[in-house]
Amino acid sequence: MKAQLAGGSGPDLFYLRSYAVSRQLYNEGYLAALDDVTGLKDNFTDAARAPWSTDDSQAYGVPFIAVSHGIYYNVDLFEKHNLEVPKTWAELLTVAQKLKAANVTPFANASGDGWTMAELVFMNLAPNFVGGLEGRTAYLNGTRCFNDEQVTATFQAIKDIALYFPQNQELLTYADSQQLFVQGQAAMWLSGSWDIAFFETQKMGFEWSVFAPPPPADQPPYITFQLDVAIGLNKASQHQAEAKLFLEWLTSSDAAEALGNQLPGFFPMRQQMPTLANAHANSFLSLNNGRGLDVRFVWEKLRDGQPSAYDLVQNGAVAVANGQQTPQEAADALQAGLAQWFEPAKNCKK
Amino acid sequence: MKKIGLIILLLVTIGLLLGCGATTPTVAPSTAVPPTAAAVSDVTLKLGSWRPDDVVQMTQILAKFSEKHPHITVSFDPRRSLARNIPILRLVLTRLNRPSMMPR
DSSP states (O other), X not given: OHHXXXXXXXXXXXXXXXXXXXXXXXXXXXXXXXXXXXXXXXXXXXXXXXXXXXXXXXBOOEEEXXXXXXXXXXXXXXXXXXXXXXXXXXXXXXXXXXXXXXXXXXXXXXXXXXXXXXXXXIHHHHHHHHTHHHHHHHHXXXXXXXXXXXXXXXXXXXXXXXXXXXXXXXXXXXHHHHHHHHTXXXXXXXXXXXXXXXXXXXXXXXXXXXXOOOOSTTSOOEEEEEEEEEEEEBTTOSOHHHHHHHHHHHTSHHHXXXXXXXXXXXXXXXXXXXXXXXXXXXXXXXXXXXXXXXXXXXXXXXXXXXXXXXXXXXXXXXXXXXXXXXXHHHHHHHHHHHTTTOHHHHTOOX | OHHHHHHXXXXXXXXXXXXXXXXXXXXXXXXXXXXXXXXXXXXXXXEEESOXXXXXXXXXXXXXXXXXXXXXXEEEEEXXXXXXXXXXXXXXXXXXXXXXXXXX
């Protein structure tokens, strides 16, 4: 692999993951500072720039691709069984119950691939239960512990819906779940916006759409809008000026539209959201309207040590779905694991 | 003449810096390249990524940029191995415009 890499020349511009990996590259001097890129501050919120900025807001990446989490649903099945898109968590469970009573598998989700329980289920649901960005920040600064009511409620939500997963769900993979939804056997599928591109290659003989995971009654609604990829500038590039022209263009509405239309389900992070030609992508992106946005619960800081919160959440979500842990036990394990290395978790106030 | 001499000196310095060992971060100062060079010659920028699946679509997106800036082409260069691996990223970012030193 090294030989392969050495065979080519390095890039001038480069995709950057959010948070720690890119921060490390910037701190080591590989990435150019981008404060002089016109349009970066005006067209993106502080929150959208944060995953590629230092703590004192020095930017080193221009936000490029986000993905959303939501719940795909089979519109025909919903109509056949007289079901409405649920607006609260309790309504979602009622919908699931009615489908099950009618011998339809309510959810295509399964725990055979553990990562799907972490990313597609837990992190899809968490913002509504922990209170979005503000709530998540309270864990990061130690004013909340990871085994508090809100995290426990998120694991409880997994227990609630796991009752409505397919038979033998512990054996089913991500691809199996997709097929259950594509073939019209399961009515709902908690997943990510990138599935749009795959679904559109399938001949699905029914109408499908997506709704936002509903919050508990009387709670404000949030959605996971995962700030995934920015583009950075290699400090060693001999074309700094041209590369900055490109990065400046990347902040424009032209670039946002080009991305959203070429790659349905990959969304621009520009504050002014474009209207997308692809109807499914446009409905998914429109779920952002009127909802608080936040990244996946464990993405910032919580994967930077061992045991990683990603693994702890995955283990807990799988164990809860399979009845091997209670929601409280899963939350306690998350708190205990993080307290081994994450200072705010060590000293948190419950 | 003095200015041209300075530019040559800077370019030689960059060349020497880039010629260093593979694992040493060799970062050229961004001010080394005169921005006016952009106006007179065509430039191809390489965009590194870990998403080979998107080649067709990204080529379309990047073409939109070149419509606005005809002298600049951005070429999409994805390799799946670059997803998250810091040592490989370091290596790649320091390999700018160096001739191949190992067999492909």
